[in-house]
Amino acid sequence: MSRTTSARAGETRSGWLFVTPVVVILGLFLVAPILMAFWVSLSDWAGRGSPLSGAVTFVGGQNYTDLLGQDSLARSDFATSIRNNFYYVLLVVPLQTVLALGLALLLNQRRLKGLSFFRTSYYFPTVTSSVAIGSVFLFLFAGSGSVNALLKLVGVSGPNWFADPRGLLHLLLGAVGVGNGDEQGPAALTDHGFLSLSWWDWLAGPSVAMITIIALVIWVSAGAYMLMFLAALQNIPAEVFEAAAIDGASTWRRTVSVTIPLLRPTLFTVLTLGLIGTWQVFDQIYVMSKGNPSKTTLTPAYLAYDSSINQGAWGQGTAISFVLFAIILVMTGIQSWILRDRDKPRRRLGRAQRGGAGTGGDVGGYLATAGRQQR
């Protein structure tokens, strides 16, 4: 007994020895900066010298109440950025996932010729610098750029993409007669609001300028997620498809009932990464629009940068980051709850009940026991 213990202690010691470099590096470059940023969000640091020096005072939650509590420019900017980013996420995440899945399914056909060419070309945007792609899109979507030249060929006069702050939903609502023309909403929506922004403003939808950024991001990131789907597809054993084929399932049926359910873990990863990445969008905004026109491409990440670096409001900038962090946590939580495997908990609970564990009381404990029994 004592021999085993000391052997384990030795193992533990050398184990720690091996992970120490990682722990130190992570601590120094990940944990410490996050803790420091959190401290800054609770302080009045003005960007001079160390935030840990004696001259910086603790102001409690003031930066957060300034941001969320009272009607101010800071709050209306923050609400605007949340709105913009929300519509951005709403469009980018589903579209890029569908596009990535579609491309992966196409490229997974074994009979396709020039497979590696297509794989490379779809993956190419992902490995290209986002700054370079952003600049190219600026030219493409300029008022007299290629996109509008193409549109002109089919008789459409395109908008001045990056100068157009009109919201897409506003345009649609205007087309069906809601609103009083000239972007003015009905009084019922403009007179009331939430977080310094009227309901009509919340309903703006992504602006025309934001749409171009959305298009760019979908095109860029679909390649990376395509690669994940492709890897997962190639892990599915061919027998499964053969069995389905023998049962007489059509290609469509096989995709919907066999492939996609088997891709569930990858789908979960792609959606989670997509959700986190889209809520943090920064480089494209920084390169292409800097929040213009009329703040319709302002996002929380860019706003945090702008408040800190350009306006010297470091407390507010970091507070924005932490609110954004909370939003991402909540959104990811909701998403994993929606995508949870509905079969598993039911089966576990069933067994626990069958095992005579009874109902009520410490359900978590029963679940854990049930889980262990299963294994």
Place this chain on the structure above:
Amino acid sequence: MSTRTPRPRTLRLALIASTAGALALTACSGGGGFDSGSGGGQTQAAAKGPVTITFMITSNGPADVKLQQDVVSGWEKKTGNKVNVVAASDINQQLTQGFAAGSPPDLFFTDANVFPTYAKAGNLVAYGDQVTAKDDFYPGLVKTFTYDGKFYCAPKDSSNLALVVNTDMWKAAGLTDADVPKTWADLETVAKKLTQGDRKGLVIGDTRDRIGAFMKQAGGWIVNDDQTQMTANSDANLTALKEVQKLLQSGSTAFPKGVDSGWGGEAFGKGRAAMTIEGNWIKGALKSDYPNVKYAAYELPAGPAGKGTLSFTQCYGVASASKNQAAAIDLVNYLETDAPSLQLAKGLGVIPPLKSAEAGYKAEFPDDNGFLAGSSYAQGPVTVAGMDPVLKDFDSQIGSLQTGDPKAMLDRLQKNGEAVLK
């Protein structure tokens, strides 16, 4: 079980220990340059022997950097010190990082827009009163760089807005010298006459830094004289915004974005605008990017309350965290003498900050009276710490002026500004 339980605790301890260590490290490295005094004002003891000064500048290209180097070389020879001229790619961000790390450049260009933010945070030395040429500066510039009653930094140069006209298009439209607009009505007329196809008569930037000139001409401005109260929602300002709206709605005028341009000078250079309202900097930009465009600059037309224009300026900021403050101030003193300031002004096309250099500047640029004329009545930028986001918000509103409600924009500016001044 007995060997398992301690693990989580050890893990937690190790994490805490490494985090604490990391924090201590960061604290040490970050705190180094900090204790150089709170707020501006005092200077540090001069370093012994020759020193190397880091001088961060903004530039439009290598030519500007070379000019700056040539100008400071006289001082280098005189004192034996070295100057390392650094061209910033994003000066605001680079300075911010320098201030936070306690190692900013010793000397740097500071725009009037960001000056109050830097001064308030204590990043600048208030050395204005130590400058020999102090009484030779234009008073408006000294006022711009005074914060909290202290004259912080010596103005580098200034530029005024003028009406820049493409002379070829002017003649082609049958216009003569007599048609140079003197009033808003004249401006509307010539703008209409110069509009043709996808070329606009007038292109102006969608910012308070251009529209503000109309406010001055109507007798208004964003804040009162001593910048203690907002005067944004005055009738005069409303008149000004309505005039700009009228120009936009008439189709003779557009914002740069409307003609695929980043700013008025680009639209003007590309021939998408026959007239624009810009400052002295347009000369350098046209010379390097559109050398074939012929133009003339005129004083801005007067509004209902008379003449009005805006002036823009930068100063030489000296960092309070700098170890070479004495040498940096000595360099500023050198730059603020007639010969170097005129050399810089000539190279960059800007107006020297010294009254005594005006004659030399006029002799060099006889055609620049359009820019220079406003010097006596030009309005400087709003320099209130924390006002920048409010003004930027107003800019984002101006973008939709053509169809928007000017009254609501001014009310919003008034409300947000009052929150800052409170």
